[in-house]
Amino acid sequence: MQYLAPQEGAFLDLLTDSGRRCEFVAVRAMTRITLSRYLGIPPAAIPLRRGPWGKPEVAVPGNTVGFNVSHHGGLALLAVAARTQVGIDVEGHRPRRNVERIAARYFAADENMRLGSLPPAEREAAFLRLWTRKEAVVKAAGGRLAQGLHLPVSGDAPVLVHDPAETLPGTWRLHDLEVPAGYVATLAVPSSGTAAAS
Structure with missing residues (x-):
């Protein structure tokens, strides 16, 4: 395929599910076509x-x-930034494990309390908002997910986030993105930077 590097084509050959194959090709093509313009x-x-x-x-x-x-x-988001790093995360609503239990174990204490104070029907959406914010920062900073679960990310967007434990470098500005119903997405850029997302 003209938009895949040889090693990506080899990985594609390993995928047996047609839906995953299509998604892989579409995401890689979108990424490479956009990057080629830059x-x-x-x-x-x-x-x-x-x-x-x-x-x-x-x-x-x-x-x-x-x-x-x-x-x-089925929803893919790409963020591109000049002269800086950027992170983006999208999650979809679906029946999940006990979000209260996950929040109690990993999230900051005030986030866990706020989540628990919401009506049960609103908890998953609130959980996903916090989750995408944390993951966007982790991805922007080039870290691993475990480093970001404790990050305090609640508040009205745009939110400024700095890791109090200093395991993730930098100060990040979080932007909640408008996405189709059923999804939640967040973009993280350095506090002084901007990026394009599509």
């Missing part, structure tokens, strides 16, 4: 690598383009 490199020729915790990045000497992609259940 970099002036043909889509399949863009060298990508994974950072220490799996975040994809462009492996071009002197690269100044940061990007991040997230997809869930």
